[in-house]
Amino acid sequence: MIDLLVVGAGPAGLSAAIAAAEQGLKVKVLDEFPKVGGRLLGQLHQEPSGEWWNGIEMGEKLHQKARLEGVNIQCEVSVSDISRTDFGWSVYTSVGMIKAKNLLLATGASETAIPLPGWTLPGAISIGAAQVMGNVHRVKPGNSCVIIGANVLSIAIANELMLCGVKVKEIIIPETGPVAKDAGVPEKVMASLMRLTHLAPNAFLRQAGKFGKFVSPKVAAQFFPKNGIRVLGIPIRVKKAAIEIIGEGQATGVRTVAVTPDGKRIQGTEQVTEADFVCIAGGLAPMSELASIAGCSFKYVEELGGHIPLHSERMETAVPGLYVAGNITGVESAKVAMAQGKVAGLTVAFNTNGASKKTEMLVKCALDDVRKTRANALIEFQPGIVEARERIYVQFEQERIAVKQAITVS
Amino acid sequence: MTMRVVNHPVLGKLPEQNRITIRFNGQPYEAYEGDTIASALMAQGVKTLRKHEMSGEGRGIYCNIGHCFECRVQVGDRKVVRACLTPVSEGIEIHSLTAFVKGGQTK
Amino acid sequence: MSDEKTIVCRCEEISFQTISDTVREYSCSSREVKLRTRAGMGYCGGRTCRHMIDTIVAGINQEPIADEIQLSYRPPARPLTFGVLGGMQHDNESR
Numbered sequence: 001m002i003d004l005l006v007v008g009a010g011p012a013g014l015s016a017a018i019a020a021a022e023q024g025l026k027v028k029v030l031d032e033f034p035k036v037g038g039r040l041l042g043q044l045h046q047e048p049s050g051e052w053w054n055g056i057e058m059g060e061k062l063h064q065k066a067r068l069e070g071v072n073i074q075c076e077v078s079v080s081d082i083s084r085t086d087f088g089w090s091v092y093t094s095v096g097m098i099k100a101k102n103l104l105l106a107t108g109a110s111e112t113a114i115p116l117p118g119w120t121l122p123g124a125i126s127i128g129a130a131q132v133m134g135n136v137h138r139v140k141p142g143n144s145c146v147i148i149g150a151n152v153l154s155i156a157i158a159n160e161l162m163l164c165g166v167k168v169k170e171i172i173i174p175e176t177g178p179v180a181k182d183a184g185v186p187e188k189v190m191a192s193l194m195r196l197t198h199l200a201p202n203a204f205l206r207q208a209g210k211f212g213k214f215v216s217p218k219v220a221a222q223f224f225p226k227n228g229i230r231v232l233g234i235p236i237r238v239k240k241a242a243i244e245i246i247g248e249g250q251a252t253g254v255r256t257v258a259v260t261p262d263g264k265r266i267q268g269t270e271q272v273t274e275a276d277f278v279c280i281a282g283g284l285a286p287m288s289e290l291a292s293i294a295g296c297s298f299k300y301v302e303e304l305g306g307h308i309p310l311h312s313e314r315m316e317t318a319v320p321g322l323y324v325a326g327n328i329t330g331v332e333s334a335k336v337a338m339a340q341g342k343v344a345g346l347t348v349a350f351n352t353n354g355a356s357k358k359t360e361m362l363v364k365c366a367l368d369d370v371r372k373t374r375a376n377a378l379i380e381f382q383p384g385i386v387e388a389r390e391r392i393y394v395q396f397e398q399e400r401i402a403v404k405q406a407i408t409v410s
Numbered sequence: 411m412t413m414r415v416v417n418h419p420v421l422g423k424l425p426e427q428n429r430i431t432i433r434f435n436g437q438p439y440e441a442y443e444g445d446t447i448a449s450a451l452m453a454q455g456v457k458t459l460r461k462h463e464m465s466g467e468g469r470g471i472y473c474n475i476g477h478c479f480e481c482r483v484q485v486g487d488r489k490v491v492r493a494c495l496t497p498v499s500e501g502i503e504i505h506s507l508t509a510f511v512k513g514g515q516t517k
Numbered sequence: 518m519s520d521e522k523t524i525v526c527r528c529e530e531i532s533f534q535t536i537s538d539t540v541r542e543y544s545c546s547s548r549e550v551k552l553r554t555r556a557g558m559g560y561c562g563g564r565t566c567r568h569m570i571d572t573i574v575a576g577i578n579q580e581p582i583a584d585e586i587q588l589s590y591r592p593p594a595r596p597l598t599f600g601v602l603g604g605m606q607h608d609n610e611s612r
Contacts, residue, residue, distance in 0.1 A: 032476045081592035112568045117522035122457035122470030129474030137449035138415040164415045178576045292590040300582045479561040
């Protein structure tokens with residue numbers, strides 16, 4: 001039987017598979033996508049050193065390493081259900097049932113949407129969809145685009161689309177409302193963009209951050225030029241809001257309106273920006289579905305992107321034999337996901353092979369590496385990630401104690 | 411018309427791929443081996459993949475990684491797949507799913 | 518934002534208007550909204566709209582988003598054919 005079944009062949013899942021296989025475990029990895037690498041596949045940005053972070057290459061490296069360690073990887077397989085059994089797990093997939101002693105969910109994150117009229121039109125796609133289409137499939141979704149949502153992800157991908165030869169006409173904000181909320185309030189958007197100044201992932205984002213280093217977000221929003229600022233030729237317009245995606249049969253542009261620093265429409269400022277396609281950049285949220293089906297308990301943690309399955313720093317959940325790693329535990333960079341994956345793989349080995357001093361040392365080193373990677377993270381998706389993670393670990397220990405007590409009593 | 415990113419300043423030149431022919435709603439389209447149904451059609455400028463069952467409004471890819479199921483299409487006689495996750499193959503017959511009409515027939 | 522023209526649940530084409538009217542009328546949870554309107558009940562299993570529905574409901578009811586997942590996930594997490602359910606291999610996603 002398989003010792004460890006990993007769902008998700010992204011940075012976390014592959015790293016976990018490699019670490020567990022290195023410890024002698026029999027490991028299998030499943031992924032829905034036809035290619036190995038998960039979200040690594042689209043990523044392409046410049047480090048402050050000037051080097052490019054090429055996710056495709058990194059994915060390929062991990063893939064080769066995993067194969068070398070004897071990991072069995074199967075793509076184009078969807079998991080529909082999982083259930084606990086006396087030997088571990090039965091995992092129901094599109095290619096039949098797979099039995100495993102341990103299960104690691106490394107399903108990553110999904111994009112959150114911001115709805116507006118016309119967003120169901122063909123040609124209105126999520127920003128991640130455009131990234132995968134351009135960088136992975138090497139197909140442009142169109143020659144020109146407008147991006148709705150000004151955030152770290154959208155600015156990074158705007159740059160990638162430009163490298164693909166797409167004319168990014170402008171990055172604007174969604175109109176504020178019950179879903180878009182602060183993402184549609186210029187002064188709040190400014191506040192979050194200004195945080196990028198010191199930890200910008202590349203020259204491009206550093207530029208984006210430079211316009212507001214020493215002023216308050218409020219002032220920065222007030223004096224933000226009406227025509228936006230240009231970053232490598234892409235206008236970022238935080239005082240221009242999208243009110244509708246327009247087009248007959250498919251998207252051909254965006255109807256926009258100028259807004260005040262606190263997000264109110266300014267009458268008589270409606271415009272249309274024409275584009276071949278329109279991207280919606282709402283952000284990312286952990287994919288909790290399989291963890292939920294497996295019986296994990298959850299915490300809603302805004303800093304981590306949404307509902308997080310309760311887990312330990314060693315990536316165990318309260319469900320025996322069930323582990324999590326990567327963005328399912330909170331939205332962070334691929335580097336953090338890789339470091340977490342290693343922790344998870346080693347922890348599974350530690351728990352399966354019997355505790356050994358050597359493995360314990362390896363786990364400790366891997367945990368250290370996660371902390372270091374997080375501290376050096378160039379893209380911090382939300383402020384307060386470290387604190388939020390500490391809270392989760394404390395809550396997990398409390399729950400573990402409570403569960404133990406409950407078992408003793410009954 | 412092709413929307414292929416042939417030359418990329420960082421990723422380099424697109425490696426030569428075998429060309430194959432796929433059929434979408436009866437029309438032949440050129441595709442590259444290794445394409446998904448969605449990327450092959452997008453490369454030819456095809457964005458509408460299906461019609462919504464009730465409203466009949468056109469839909470295409472939205473998430474492109476298998477989460478949203480908006481890009482579902484019919485392959486062959488009855489199999490429904492996500493275009494964004496399904497690789498193309500020579501001669502593959504792809505059909506749009508269409509809106510329901512009264513009486514339970516599809517138009 | 519035009520509330521009627523803004524679709525929240527893409528699969529079932531349920532508008533922001535319908536969802537917020539329902540929450541107001543019944544002061545209800547995400548789950549109840551789903552049962553009353555079909556929002557989040559479509560082909561994708563609510564994967565695209567669940568965050569929006571939770572946010573809209575929490576906003577109108579002026580409550581924080583709960584730790585428990587409101588729109589529960591139930592297997593199958595992906596559409597399945599009876600063939601696969603019956604043990605046949607690799608015939609996923611047909612309806």
